[in-house]
Amino acid sequence: MDAMGLGRFIAIEGGEGAGKSTQARLLAEALSLRGIACKVTREPGGTPGAEAIRSLLLDPPGEGWEPESEALLFAAARADHVARLIRPALARGDWVICDRFVDSSRAYQGAAGALGDEAVVALHAIGSSGLLPDLTLVLSVSPEGAARRLAARDGSHADAIGGRPAEYHAQVDAAFRAFAAADPERFALVDGDGPVEAVHARIMAALERLC
Numbered sequence: 543m544d545a546m547g548l549g550r551f552i553a554i555e556g557g558e559g560a561g562k563s564t565q566a567r568l569l570a571e572a573l574s575l576r577g578i579a580c581k582v583t584r585e586p587g588g589t590p591g592a593e594a595i596r597s598l599l600l601d602p603p604g605e606g607w608e609p610e611s612e613a614l615l616f617a618a619a620r621a622d623h624v625a626r627l628i629r630p631a632l633a634r635g636d637w638v639i640c641d642r643f644v645d646s647s648r649a650y651q652g653a654a655g656a657l658g659d660e661a662v663v664a665l666h667a668i669g670s671s672g673l674l675p676d677l678t679l680v681l682s683v684s685p686e687g688a689a690r691r692l693a694a695r696d697g698s699h700a701d702a703i704g705g706r707p708a709e710y711h712a713q714v715d716a717a718f719r720a721f722a723a724a725d726p727e728r729f730a731l732v733d734g735d736g737p738v739e740a741v742h743a744r745i746m747a748a749l750e751r752l753c
């Protein structure tokens with residue numbers, strides 16, 4: 543149980559096209575059927591300020607951001623999101639389902655972006671008092687499967703981060719797996735390949751530990 547109230551905080555992580563948004567929606571529907579009030583949100587974003595920062599990050603002006611500026615912007619967006627949406631929802635007793643959270647910064651800016659885990663964790667301590675999810679679901683899909691889904695949805699369009707080289711995304715994927723292996727209490731690694739309903743069933747099974 544979260545220390546601030548009765549709400550539970552669930553983050554869904556993984557690479558692009560892993561099915562996070564789809565599964566966040568299905569999870570919220572399933573929890574609502576059990577009478578649990580849920581707030582589905584996303585990062586970067588979730589509040590007006592954080593959504594404005596999202597635009598700056600995914601469609602950057604000029605030459606784009608240096609790694610340090612990028613990490614600070616993600617942390618600033620998260621700080622606003624935590625203060626104005628996540629903490630109040632948890633305090634009301636709602637469950638929060640967040641499409642990406644701090645482990646995305648650890649994987650993208652910390653591991654693949656080479657800023658390092660310590661720096662990202664320090665920014666999170668300053669911005670969001672180090673708030674962590676009760677459970678972080680890492681959706682793992684084959685690179686081919688994710689590429690097929692993204693091609694079907696987006697064609698050749700990619701944002702500033704999604705368009706980075708395959709090696710960058712491979713490092714992100716390896717980082718998520720390493721986080722899950724290092725902290726099995728907070729993380730559950732979920733096979734994201736296969737039909738939507740099969741993945742949803744795996745997520746519901748992983749959630750049993752919270753009930």
Ligand code: Z5A
Binds near residue numbers: 647734
């Ligand atoms: N980023 C970062 O660097 N640091 C941070 O701290 C944070 C984020 C928080 C956010 O972009 C970018 O910011 C992201 C990481 C970085 N860039 N990259 N890479 P975003 O929010 O636009 O993108 P995303 O988070 O990666 O989400 P996504 O591309 O929309 O993927 P998804 O949410 O995991 O997948 P989806 O939308 O649920 O599904 C994708 C498509 O596949 C869609 O058409 C579905 O209908 C389909 N789908 C879903 N599941 C299935 C199954 N099971 N079978 C077949 N088809 C499926």
